[in-house]
Structures are given as structure tokens and as C-alpha cells.
Amino acid sequence: MPQTLMKDVHDAAEACALGDEYVTALGKIINSHVRNEAAGAAVFDEPSIALAPTPREKWLACRMAMEEYGHHLKFNKLANELGLEDAQSRPPLSVFDYQVESWTGYVMTKAIVDLAEIVLMEDLCQCSYVPLRRLCRSLMPEERFHVGFGTTTAKQLAADPATREDMRSSAHRLITMTLPFFGRSDSRNNELFRRWGIKRLTNDEARTEFVRRTRVLLCDELGLDYPEVEPRWPGTTN
Amino acid sequence: MARYYELNAPPEGFAVDLGPGGDRVAALLHGLVTYLPPGDAPHRAERGPSAGRVPAEMSGLPVRRVDDLPAAVLDRVDPLWQALLENRRSQARARLRDADREDRLELAEHVAMLVATPRLRPADPADADALAMSGAVLWLVGTLVATALADDRDDRLADLIAGGWWPVGPVDGAFLLAPLDLPRRPRHELLGRSSHA
Numbered sequence: 403m404p405q406t407l408m409k410d411v412h413d414a415a416e417a418c419a420l421g422d423e424y425v426t427a428l429g430k431i432i433n434s435h436v437r438n439e440a441a442g443a444a445v446f447d448e449p450s451i452a453l454a455p456t457p458r459e460k461w462l463a464c465r466m467a468m469e470e471y472g473h474h475l476k477f478n479k480l481a482n483e484l485g486l487e488d489a490q491s492r493p494p495l496s497v498f499d500y501q502v503e504s505w506t507g508y509v510m511t512k513a514i515v516d517l518a519e520i521v522l523m524e525d526l527c528q529c530s531y532v533p534l535r536r537l538c539r540s541l542m543p544e545e546r547f548h549v550g551f552g553t554t555t556a557k558q559l560a561a562d563p564a565t566r567e568d569m570r571s572s573a574h575r576l577i578t579m580t581l582p583f584f585g586r587s588d589s590r591n592n593e594l595f596r597r598w599g600i601k602r603l604t605n606d607e608a609r610t611e612f613v614r615r616t617r618v619l620l621c622d623e624l625g626l627d628y629p630e631v632e633p634r635w636p637g638t639t640n
Numbered sequence: 641m642a643r644y645y646e647l648n649a650p651p652e653g654f655a656v657d658l659g660p661g662g663d664r665v666a667a668l669l670h671g672l673v674t675y676l677p678p679g680d681a682p683h684r685a686e687r688g689p690s691a692g693r694v695p696a697e698m699s700g701l702p703v704r705r706v707d708d709l710p711a712a713v714l715d716r717v718d719p720l721w722q723a724l725l726e727n728r729r730s731q732a733r734a735r736l737r738d739a740d741r742e743d744r745l746e747l748a749e750h751v752a753m754l755v756a757t758p759r760l761r762p763a764d765p766a767d768a769d770a771l772a773m774s775g776a777v778l779w780l781v782g783t784l785v786a787t788a789l790a791d792d793r794d795d796r797l798a799d800l801i802a803g804g805w806w807p808v809g810p811v812d813g814a815f816l817l818a819p820l821d822l823p824r825r826p827r828h829e830l831l832g833r834s835s836h837a
């Protein structure tokens with residue numbers, strides 16, 4: 403791979419001065435977060451407020467829904483500063499086709515899909531584009547809370563035989579559906595992201611990290627089996 | 641719809657833009673702005689809620705003011721009261737849809753979310769109790785925004801928020817009211833305080 407960009411890019415004007423390739427690459431990353439944060443809030447969080455079994459859980463779901471929508475707007479603001487096309491003109495990733503039908507299903511989206519988000523954002527916390535780096539760093543405490551909520555609640559649900567099977571099947575489905583989230587194994591986009599210092603990890607490295615962490619969650623913390631997964635993703639991601 | 645990414649307060653002309661009930665939504669949000677510091681500012685304890693606006697009873701129950709809400713109390717908020725409000729919210733939303741005012745509701749909710757979410761961010765992002773309290777206020781604000789737009793009539797819950805109170809709901813035979821900024825208060829400030837006023 404050719405030389406990696408090592409310097410910090412402080413704002414939209416500096417990004418534009420580096421040329422179209424850098425701005426387009428940044429745009430792909432930022433817009434995918436614009437879409438996916440909005441889809442997460444609309445498809446997972448908002449409908450789940452009504453599924454919460456107790457007032458306290460309802461309120462937590464409400465707080466998380468508002469935070470995800472807030473994340474969407476913050477990424478949207480970055481997109482706007484860079485003069486990017488409207489992110490909503492493309493569909494969100496296929497993991498958002500997952501139907502949340504139960505409170506258990508929702509809890510597992512927070513434990514698993516938000517964990518995927520954390521793996522991606524941790525990489526972006528080193529990004530060459532400083533506004534994106536700063537944004538991701540500022541969102542990490544909230545994302546960690548979402549995953550912590552999912553994990554803690556999942557442990558309680560795992561102890562109850564009535565919810566255990568629903569939890570297992572939700573977890574398996576979500577993990578399988580989330581793997582494409584990390585992009586194709588031989589992605590030309592990812593090569594560009596790394597060359598421009600936007601990302602450090604290859605798609606397969608990020609996917610492997612996600613598999614490692616969800617394996618700890620399922621097998622070590624919840625006492626479940628892990629679905630059979632392919633660590634590489636040769637297909638397309640929408 | 642106007643696109644806002646960040647708002648410290650409702651934008652100019654917001655109430656008029658919303659049409660009927662817009663003034664009420666704006667008053668509700670001004671309560672949040674008055675009694676909650678901006679999201680990036682440290683919590684300031686000096687502004688207490690307005691004592692003059694506290695009714696003696698709510699929902700047929702005596703009102704009890706509390707300075708803190710331990711998790712065990714929060715867990716005992718009557719789920720029926722919550723279901724009742726949820727029902728009011730969905731009816732209000734349906735009426736707004738039928739009246740072709742869905743875009744007004746969307747604008748009101750968008751602005752409410754932008755104004756309220758950062759102002760209700762707990763001092764400690766990992767404090768689950770404070771996050772639950774924060775979510776409770778957000779949930780109530782979302783409900784009251786919809787009902788204010790749909791009904792355009794006086795609402796004691798909305799009045800309490802405008803006066804700096806969070807109407808928590810019925811717990812053990814009393815209707816609890818807490819300061820609106822409770823989710824923002826650093827937990828160490830609450831230690832050692834009595835649980836009621």
C-alpha cells in the first residue's frame with residue numbers, strides 16, 4: 403500500500419485542500435454513520451420504548467433513543483461542513499432489517515450492534531480528520547453505556563429460562579447480520595481509508611475484533627454457544 | 641422542515657411555526673432552558689424550582705417533594721400511570737396525523753430533543769440511575785409536546801416542568817415531584833441528604 407497520511411487535518415477547508423479523494427473517502431465513512439445512527443434510533447430504539455417491561459427500562463430506552471438520534475445529527479453536521487451529498491439518499495446497512503419483536507431482542511441489539519459501532523468508532527478515534535476524531539471520542543462514553551446496558555440486562559435475562567432461548571436466537575441472528583457491517587474483505591474503499599489515515603484497521607481486522615468480543619459476551623458471560631461465522635466477507639455491503 | 645443540528649434554546653419564531661399549541665410547547669422548553677444548565681456547562685445548584693407552582697395534589701394523590709430518587713423508589717413508579725400517559729401520547733400523535741400536522745409534531749420533537757438531551761446529560765455518563773431519570777424527563781417531555789400540540793389546553797404536568805419540577809409520578813400512595821435538574825446533579829452532592837422535603 404502507498405504511503406499513509408500521517409498528519410492531522412484540522413477542518414473542512416484543510417480536508418478539501420487535500421483533494422477529492424480524501425473528501426470522498428471521509429464522506430463515505432461519515433455518511434454511513436449518519437445513516438446508521440438514524441436507522442438504529444428509528445428501527446431499534448424508538449419502537450423498543452414501548453416494549454420495556456418496567457418504567458425504569460422504558461426511561462433508559464428513551465434516553466438511548468435520544469442519544470442515538472443526537473449521534474445522527476452530529477455526524478450529519480460534519481457531513482454538512484464538508485458539503486457532502488445527502489446521506490439519506492442511500493439505504494442503511496442490512497442489519498437494520500432485523501425486526502425487534504421483544505424486549506430481549508432489543509437488549510441484544512444494544513449488546514451486539516452497538517458493540518460493532520464501538521469497534522468501528524475506536525478505530526476512528528485515531529482518524530486523521532480531527533473533527534471526526536473528536537466527535538468519535540466524545541460519543542464513546544454514551545456508546546459504552548449502551549453496550550453496558552445491553553450486557554448487564556442480557557446477563558439477567560440469561561439467568562431466566564423463559565427468556566434464554568429468545569436471547570440466544572436474537573444473538574445468533576444479530577451477530578450473523580452484523581458481520582457485513584465491517585465491509586468486504588478485499589475492499590478498495592478500506593485501502594483508501596487506511597492510506598488517508600482515516601482508519602487503521604482492515605475490514606477483516608475490525609470484524610475479527612467484533613467476533614472476539616461477542617464471543618467473550620456469548621460464551622464467557624452469558625454461557626451461550628457462538629454461531630458459525632465466516633471471519634471473511636467476500637460479498638457486498640448494500 | 642428547518643434543519644437544526646444543535647440548539648441551546650428553541651429557535652426564533654418556533655411557537656408560531658408550530659401553530660395551535662405552539663406557545664405551550666415553547667413554554668415547556670423554556671422551562672428546561674431556565675432550570676437546566678447547557679450540556680457543556682457544569683451543573684449549578686443555585687436555581688431551585690419555583691415553589692409557588694406546586695399543587696397540593698396530583699392524580700388524586702397528595703404531592704410529595706423529593707430531593708433524590710434512589711433506584712428502589714424509581715422502580716416503584718406506578719406503571720399504570722405511565723401506560724396512561726403513553727396512551728395519551730399515541731392518541732395525540734394520531735390526532736396530529738389525522739389533522740395533517742405530522743410535520744409540526746416532527747419539528748416540535750426535533751427541537752425538544754435538541755434542547756433537552758444535552759441539558760439532561762448526567763454528570764457521570766455511566767451512572768445508570770441518573771440516565772434512567774434523564775430518560776424519564778425526556779420521555780415525559782416527548783409526551784407533553786405531542787399532547788400540547790394536539791390539545792392546546794392547560795396541562796398541570798407541563799406547568800410543573802415549566803416551573804422547574806419533574807413530575808415523577810405516583811409512588812406508594814403519593815405523587816412525587818423532584819427538581820428538574822436532579823438527573824444532572826453530581827451524585828456526591830446528593831449523598832447524605834434526606835430523601836424528602
Ligand SMILES: [Fe+2]
Binds near residue numbers: 470473519
Ligand atoms: Fe450511536
Ligand SMILES: [Fe+2]
Binds near residue numbers: 470516519545548
Ligand atoms: Fe449506541
